[in-house]
Amino acid sequence: MDLENLSEKQNLRENYDPVIDVIYSSAGGAKEKYDSVGFFYDKILQIFRIKPMLDAFYLSELKKDEKTLVLGFGSGFLLEKIITATDPIHKVYGLDFSERMHILANRRLSKLNIQNKTKLKIGNVLDMPYKSDSFDVVFAVYVLDIMKINDISRLLYQIKRVLKSDGRLILVAMTKEGKGLTKIMRKLYEWLYQYWPTTFGYHASSRPIYVDEEIEKADFEIINSKLTYIFTFGFPLKVIVAKKTN
Numbered sequence: 268m269d270l271e272n273l274s275e276k277q278n279l280r281e282n283y284d285p286v287i288d289v290i291y292s293s294a295g296g297a298k299e300k301y302d303s304v305g306f307f308y309d310k311i312l313q314i315f316r317i318k319p320m321l322d323a324f325y326l327s328e329l330k331k332d333e334k335t336l337v338l339g340f341g342s343g344f345l346l347e348k349i350i351t352a353t354d355p356i357h358k359v360y361g362l363d364f365s366e367r368m369h370i371l372a373n374r375r376l377s378k379l380n381i382q383n384k385t386k387l388k389i390g391n392v393l394d395m396p397y398k399s400d401s402f403d404v405v406f407a408v409y410v411l412d413i414m415k416i417n418d419i420s421r422l423l424y425q426i427k428r429v430l431k432s433d434g435r436l437i438l439v440a441m442t443k444e445g446k447g448l449t450k451i452m453r454k455l456y457e458w459l460y461q462y463w464p465t466t467f468g469y470h471a472s473s474r475p476i477y478v479d480e481e482i483e484k485a486d487f488e489i490i491n492s493k494l495t496y497i498f499t500f501g502f503p504l505k506v507i508v509a510k511k512t513n
Contacts, residue, residue, distance in 0.1 A: 333403035336360040343372030361387040412440040423485035442505035
């Protein structure tokens with residue numbers, strides 16, 4: 268076994284490019300990945316993401332008069348939930364770098380005739396095209412845990428910048444927390460992650476991180492949290508509500 272090569276691959280997996288594992292990436296990189304797996308993502312992957320997204324939504328206690336931004340909105344499930352459940356006064360903003368996800372989200376919202384209640388952009392979460400102090404609430408679901416380690420602080424800085432002084436961050440990320448079966452499932456996921464096959468052009472991106480530590484390092488105050496899991500597999504996830512501190 269080539270230990271030097273194995274070590275290099277493990278290092279790549281710890282610090283891969285945003286949203287895509289470099290070992291499995293194509294020349295087009297992360298954007299191409301999400302642009303190319305639209306059908307698979309919408310019909311299959313969202314099944315595993317619905318429970319954590321609903322946990323995040325209910326824990327947020329979102330109010331209709333709060334101006335909200337959804338980062339990495341994907342095919343639009345969370346956007347739909349926010350609009351149909353709260354009937355917001357303001358438009359719901361969304362930022363995702365995938366044109367394909369933008370199309371899928373608009374298609375979902377158009378079927379319900381609520382697309383005019385959103386303002387979606389294609390862009391980079393590490394360089395958000397919004398003014399400072401713009402939002403009451405920012406949702407980041409499966410965003411932090413797909414970043415390079417060094418980019419996590421950059422993302423949290425951007426979130427703090429666009430949040431109002433009393434704003435809240437609602438976060439969902441895979442976590443290294445958990446005991447008993449949850450810990451076993453997390454370790455199994457981390458082991459499988461090294462050998463995960465590419466399916467329909469898709470390779471898993473999220474991996475467990477020390478969520479609480481990253482949030483607290485960025486000077487957010489955690490005001491509520493919940494340990495949950497990915498439906499069927501039981502891989503642990505952390506849902507966090509954090510307040511911006513000045």
